[in-house]
Structure formats: C-alpha cells, structure tokens
Amino acid sequence: MTNSPRRLDLRNGRVELSHGAGGRAMAQLIEQLFVRHFDNQWLAAQTDGASLPLPGAAERIVMATDCHVVSPLFFPGGDIGSLAVHGTVNDVAMAGGRPQWLSAGFILEEGFPLADLERIVVSMATAAQVAGVVIVTGDTKVVERGKCDGVFINTTGVGVAVPGVNLDPANIRPGDAIIVSGTLGDHGMAIMSQRENLSFETALRSDSAALNGLVEAMLAAVPGVHALRDPTRGGLAAVLNEFARAAGCGMSVREAAIPLRPEVTAACELLGLDPLYVANEGKLVAVCAPADAPRLLDAMRAHPLGRDASLIGHALADERCFVEMETAFGGRRMIDWLSGEQLPRIC
Amino acid sequence: MTNSPRRLDLRNGRVELSHGAGGRAMAQLIEQLFVRHFDNQWLAAQTDGASLPLPGAAERIVMATDCHVVSPLFFPGGDIGSLAVHGTVNDVAMAGGRPQWLSAGFILEEGFPLADLERIVVSMATAAQVAGVVIVTGDTKVVERGKCDGVFINTTGVGVAVPGVNLDPANIRPGDAIIVSGTLGDHGMAIMSQRENLSFETALRSDSAALNGLVEAMLAAVPGVHALRDPTRGGLAAVLNEFARAAGCGMSVREAAIPLRPEVTAACELLGLDPLYVANEGKLVAVCAPADAPRLLDAMRAHPLGRDASLIGHALADERCFVEMETAFGGRRMIDWLSGEQLPRIC
Numbered sequence: 001m002t003n004s005p006r007r008l009d010l011r012n013g014r015v016e017l018s019h020g021a022g023g024r025a026m027a028q029l030i031e032q033l034f035v036r037h038f039d040n041q042w043l044a045a046q047t048d049g050a051s052l053p054l055p056g057a058a059e060r061i062v063m064a065t066d067c068h069v070v071s072p073l074f075f076p077g078g079d080i081g082s083l084a085v086h087g088t089v090n091d092v093a094m095a096g097g098r099p100q101w102l103s104a105g106f107i108l109e110e111g112f113p114l115a116d117l118e119r120i121v122v123s124m125a126t127a128a129q130v131a132g133v134v135i136v137t138g139d140t141k142v143v144e145r146g147k148c149d150g151v152f153i154n155t156t157g158v159g160v161a162v163p164g165v166n167l168d169p170a171n172i173r174p175g176d177a178i179i180v181s182g183t184l185g186d187h188g189m190a191i192m193s194q195r196e197n198l199s200f201e202t203a204l205r206s207d208s209a210a211l212n213g214l215v216e217a218m219l220a221a222v223p224g225v226h227a228l229r230d231p232t233r234g235g236l237a238a239v240l241n242e243f244a245r246a247a248g249c250g251m252s253v254r255e256a257a258i259p260l261r262p263e264v265t266a267a268c269e270l271l272g273l274d275p276l277y278v279a280n281e282g283k284l285v286a287v288c289a290p291a292d293a294p295r296l297l298d299a300m301r302a303h304p305l306g307r308d309a310s311l312i313g314h315a316l317a318d319e320r321c322f323v324e325m326e327t328a329f330g331g332r333r334m335i336d337w338l339s340g341e342q343l344p345r346i347c
Numbered sequence: 348m349t350n351s352p353r354r355l356d357l358r359n360g361r362v363e364l365s366h367g368a369g370g371r372a373m374a375q376l377i378e379q380l381f382v383r384h385f386d387n388q389w390l391a392a393q394t395d396g397a398s399l400p401l402p403g404a405a406e407r408i409v410m411a412t413d414c415h416v417v418s419p420l421f422f423p424g425g426d427i428g429s430l431a432v433h434g435t436v437n438d439v440a441m442a443g444g445r446p447q448w449l450s451a452g453f454i455l456e457e458g459f460p461l462a463d464l465e466r467i468v469v470s471m472a473t474a475a476q477v478a479g480v481v482i483v484t485g486d487t488k489v490v491e492r493g494k495c496d497g498v499f500i501n502t503t504g505v506g507v508a509v510p511g512v513n514l515d516p517a518n519i520r521p522g523d524a525i526i527v528s529g530t531l532g533d534h535g536m537a538i539m540s541q542r543e544n545l546s547f548e549t550a551l552r553s554d555s556a557a558l559n560g561l562v563e564a565m566l567a568a569v570p571g572v573h574a575l576r577d578p579t580r581g582g583l584a585a586v587l588n589e590f591a592r593a594a595g596c597g598m599s600v601r602e603a604a605i606p607l608r609p610e611v612t613a614a615c616e617l618l619g620l621d622p623l624y625v626a627n628e629g630k631l632v633a634v635c636a637p638a639d640a641p642r643l644l645d646a647m648r649a650h651p652l653g654r655d656a657s658l659i660g661h662a663l664a665d666e667r668c669f670v671e672m673e674t675a676f677g678g679r680r681m682i683d684w685l686s687g688e689q690l691p692r693i694c
Binding site: 008009010011012013014015016017018019020021026029030033034037038039040042043049050052054055056057058059061063064065066067068069100101103104105106107108109110111112113114115117118121122124125128134135136137138139140141142143144146147148149152154156158160344345347 | 358364367380381384385389396401402408415451453454458459460462471472484493499
C-alpha cells in the first residue's frame with residue numbers, strides 16, 4: 001500500500017464532483033490526463049504555479065491560474081470577485097513569485113443582474129488594489145440561461161520570482177518543521193453555513209485574503225523555506241499528502257497544535273465535517289528546516305495575517321508517505337486524502 | 348452621431364447574449380464596467396493583450412486571456428481544445444508578443460465523459476506543440492450537472508514582446524493600408540453549419556490556427572506594422588470599428604477585395620448572415636503605412652496561413668470614425684458595430 005492514486009477509467013468514466021474536490025480523485029485526473037498529455041517539467045512538478053526562465057534575462061517569472069465557481073457568489077467575508085483575486089495572488093506567492101499582474105476571464109449567464117456583476121467587479125478592483133496587483137487584460141463570454149451558474153471567473157497571475165528562493169516541495173527533509181499561518185476551515189465553513197442557513201453566536205466569516213505580503217515577510221526572514229502551499233480545496237489534509245508524496249517522506253502533526261476557531265469546530269461537528277479537509281483562502285502551510293522554525297514563526301506572528309501561526313508537526317522518514325495525526329487524547333490516526341466530494345464549489 | 352456606445356443600465360439591466368457577441372453591447376460592458384473599475388492604462392488601451400514592463404529587465408512581457416465556451420465542442424476543423432490554444436496564442440501575437448507559455452483552466456460539468464475530455468486534452472497538447480507553446484500550469488473545477496455546458500476552458504498566454512514593435516491601433520493614420528490574411532467567416536460558418544445541420548458540396552471547415560508564425564514573418568518584413576488584430580467575435584466589422592475608434596479616423600473597404608469562400612457566401616445567404624460579422628479563428632487584420640503594404644503582402648503570401656492575403660481598403664480622415672464599404676455594385680454602405688447577438692458561443 002502506498003500513497004498514490006488509482007487508475008482513471010478513460011474509456012467509460014465520467015467527470016464526478018470528486019474530480020474537482022482537491023482529493024485523491026482530482027490528483028488522479030491531473031496526473032493521468034493533464035500532466036500525461038501536456039507533458040512538461042512545470043506541470044509535472046505539480047506546484048501551485050510555474051516558475052519560468054525568461055530568454056536572455058536573469059529573472060524568472062511565475063505564472064498561476066484558477067477558475068472560480070464558488071456558490072453562493074456572495075458570502076460572509078467576501079464574494080467570487082475578491083476570492084478570484086486572492087486565490088491567484090496566493091498561488092503565485094506560494095510558487096515563489098511576487099504577484100504583479102492578473103488577467104480576468106468572465107463567463108456570464110444570460111439574465112445575470114448587472115448590479116451584481118458591478119458589485120463583483122468593484123470587489124475585484126478593491127482586492128487587487130490591496131494586494132498590489134493590476135488586472136491588465138480580460139475576456140468576457142456570455143452563455144445562454146441555464147448553461148452556467150451566474151458567473152464563473154478565471155484569473156491568471158504573473159509575477160517575478162523572488163531571487164534565490166526555491167519552493168519545490170521535493171526540498172522537504174525528514175525532521176523539517178510544519179507550520180500553519182492561522183486558524184483552519186474558516187472559508188469552507190463560512191460558505192457551508194451560508195448554504196445550510198446555519199447561524200451561530202459568532203458569525204462564521206471567510207478568511208479570504210491575499211497572502212503575498214505575509215510571504216514576502218517570511219522569505220525576508222528565512223529565504224531557505226523549503227515549501228509553501230495554501231490549503232484550499234481538500235484543506236490541510238490535501239497539502240500534507242501532496243507534500244509527503246512530492247518529498248517521499250511521511251508527515252506527523254499534533255491535533256492540539258492546529259489552530260481552530262470554536263465556531264468552526266462547532267459547525268464542523270454539526271455538519272459531520274472534518275476541519276482538516278475544509279478549504280481555506282487566507283492561510284498557508286510552510287515547511288522549513290527545524291533550526292529556521294523559530295525565526296519563521298516570529299516573522300509570521302509579526303504580520304496581521306500570521307498572528308495565530310503555529311508549529312503543528314514535522315516531516316519524518318517513511319517510504320509509504322503516510323500522514324499521521326497525534327490526537328488530543330494521545331492516540332494516532334491516518335490523515336488520508338479526501339476521497340469524496342466533501343464540499344463542492346467551495347472556491 | 349458618433350461611433351461610441353450608449354450607457355449601460357447598471358441598476359436594473361441584465362446580462363444579455365449580445366454582451367458577449369463582440370459588438371457594441373460588449374464594448375459598452377467592457378468600458379463602463381471593467382475598464383472603469385479596474386482603471387489602468389493596459390485595460391484602457393483595449394488591445395487583445397497587455398504589454399508589461401518587467402522590473403529591472405529590458406524585456407517586456409505580453410499577457411492575454413480567453414475563455415472558451417464554444418458549442419458544439421467538436422466541429423469540422425477543430426474542437427474547444429485546439430480553439431483554446433489558438434485563440435490565446437493569437438491574442439498574444441496580435442499584441443506584439445512571441446507566445447511561450449499557456450495556463451489552462453477547466454470548468455467541467457459533472458457527468459461529462461472522460462473520453463471526450465481526453466480527446467480535448469490531446470487536441471490542446473497537439474495545438475500547443477504546433478504553435479511552439481507549453482501549457483505550464485492549470486486548474487480544474489467541477490460543477491454539478493446542469494451548472495455548465497460540458498466543458499469551458501480558459502487559457503491565458505504569456506510571451507516576450509518582440510523588441511521595437513508597437514501595435515497600438517492609435518498608431519493608425521489616414522491613408523494607411525488595411526490588409527486581411529485570407530478568407531473570412533470560415534470558423535463561424537463551420538460552427539453554424541454544424542449547429543443547423545447544413546450540408547454543402549464542399550464541407551465548411553473552421554480556419555482555427557495559431558498565427559504566431561505568420562506574425563513573426565510579417566514583423567520581420569515590416570517591423571513598423573501599425574496594428575494587428577484577429578477578427579474573432581464580431582468579425583471584420585468589429586475590428587474595423589475598434590480600429591477606427593482607437594485611431595480617431597474612418598475606414599473604407601472594397602467589398603470586391605474581401606476574400607470569401609463561395610461555400611461561406613452560400614451558407615451566409617441561407618442563414619441571413621453577413622460574413623463581415625462572422626467570427627474567424629485563423630485570420631488577422633493588419634494596418635500599415637501605404638508604402639509598406641506591398642512588402643507586407645509579399646511576406647504574408649509567402650506563409651501558408653497568409654496565402655490569400657488581400658489589401659481591402661484604407662484608413663481616412665473622418666472625425667465620426669465611420670467604417671464604410673464600397674459595394675461590388677459601386678454603391679456605399681456603412682459597416683456598423685454588430686448590434687445583436689448574431690452568433691452566440693462561437694468561440
């Protein structure tokens with residue numbers, strides 16, 4: 001038994017919601033269809049963005065893309081517009097780039113209110129300004145009523161690579177420290193509570209935010225960070241399993257060290273969800289040498305988006321690439337890939 | 348009366364198919380919503396792609412994006428996969444860039460056959476290889492059955508700007524020559540004949556192709572080309588009106604000089620369409636100084652994708668920015684922006 005996906009049925013199979021959920025089925029689809037046919041080193045690396053050499057220049061540029069299909073379009077703490085900016089800015093930052101430019105591609109459903117579209121566009125403009133990026137090119141398509149769901153937005157980001165930084169998760173070594181930048185599951189549970197019409201004493205809000213400033217501060221403090229990733233679809237569990245596979249090692253985390261808001265824990269219990277699999281849009285997971293961990297934590301905690309940063313565990317030698325958790329009661333359990341479609345259209 | 352769009356009803360209006368059709372309504376939406384709120388020089392230029400200065404480097408990079416929602420997904424001469432590569436490669440080339448890297452963002456409908464998806468992915472991979480670009484990063488989202496229409500694909504392209512080239516249509520001067528690279532309307536009529544189940548003695552095929560090689564040859568022959576654009580949605584009529592507005596001049600073309608396949612003319616007559624408004628995916632419109640026109644035409648005709656290049660008219664002084672055509676019978680008619688949704692989901 002190893003931590004790797006099964007074969008896709010390319011003859012008779014059909015697309016399932018799980019193929020977009022950030023878990024094992026998505027990894028299958030990406031590897032056995034896209035990586036296989038597009039066949040190049042950048043896709044094969046399976047990072048959040050590609051770091052590309054400019055002919056004749058010393059700089060590298062970083063490129064990342066994200067389609068946004070979140071439902072509902074407006075939610076506490078954000079909307080599809082701010083999310084579309086944050087998601088791609090974060091992917092460029094996680095791949096070691098300073099995000100500078102975004103493209104925006106809109107697929108609009110006939111009949112969608114222009115007032116809602118303007119609200120989304122204003123939200124994108126504000127999010128871009130806060131993140132320090134410019135939306136330089138775009139495209140708009142309209143499909144007939146019933147052929148999409150209001151608005152889908154693709155954003156693609158380009159930035160210049162921070163010199164000397166290498167964030168390939170293959171860098172991860174046994175003993176490395178695993179750090180999360182703050183509370184987990186806030187985005188996913190804000191969306192779910194909106195969908196399910198749940199109300200709690202403290203309102204659940206998405207954590208959607210641009211992390212490029214936090215990453216800048218982290219790389220200034222510890223240029224040798226081994227890997228960064230934002231735990232979106234599939235949550236922390238997906239990131240730890242991706243890291244484990246890429247590095248060929250195991251991961252061990254302590255449940256008690258994982259920051260969770262009480263209202264997120266409560267909502268997860270009510271809906272039967274595990275917060276480790278729930279999407280975040282303003283958090284990151286960093287892996288660094290154990291000696292660098294205190295400095296990295298200090299730099300993170302000094303930034304508003306890293307105040308609750310926590311060292312949650314470490315990498316370890318394990319050929320099976322398993323991810324394990326030491327529970328609050330002292331037991332151990334496997335953190336496997338998400339295997340179903342837990343939360344469709346969360347981003 | 349001037350050649351400029353009316354006001355959008357942002358309070359009570361709704362998205363209409365015409366907002367995506369490449370005509371006047373689309374120009375309205377882009378200017379009054381996207382350009383206004385995103386507010387920057389690149390979007391304001393309303394070119395097919397943005398030419399961006401890299402900090403600390405002499406090079407500029409060019410970035411362009413396109414969402415593809417074509418229906419049907421497979422058509423004579425191509426499919427949504429090859430189209431997604433060609434569309435974006437061409438936009439980068441029209442903005443003066445040598446396309447190098449593409450991102451690919453997929454929105455998939457639950458239940459879509461994996462075999463069809465693989466066919467599309469293989470077609471993208473082949474088109475990318477022929478065009479000399481690499482698909483370096485991607486994203487996959489899945490939406491519930493009935494929430495999209497099979498597959499939508501966003502591609503975003505990045506390339507390095509060809510040094511010394513400036514393709515801003517504001518460069519266009521009265522007297523400039525207007526050249527098209529070949530027959531018009533082939534893509535749109537191939538899609539329409541598939542939709543309407545028309546059959547002709549000669550099958551209609553899309554002209555979908557990557558034009559970066561042709562553009563390379565053109566810029567080598569005439570580096571001072573004033574403007575380039577591929578007449579996709581809205582056809583030649585849209586490009587001429589966009590150029591006229593950007594340059595603040597008029598345009599005059601001769602019907603007899605516009606290359607059209609007889610089967611396209613026949614299909615247009617049957618369906619009541621005007622070929623000047625029909626989409627192309629492997630053609631371009633170039634504007635250059637009159638003295639450069641013979642050299643540019645020679646370079647184009649020497650390339651397989653420019654064999655049928657034709658000088659169709661010229662720019663002229665006209666504050667109203669009108670586009671006129673001298674008909675085959677010696678009369679004159681206005682070529683206005685497309686005002687309805689003539690051909691939804693053509694690309």
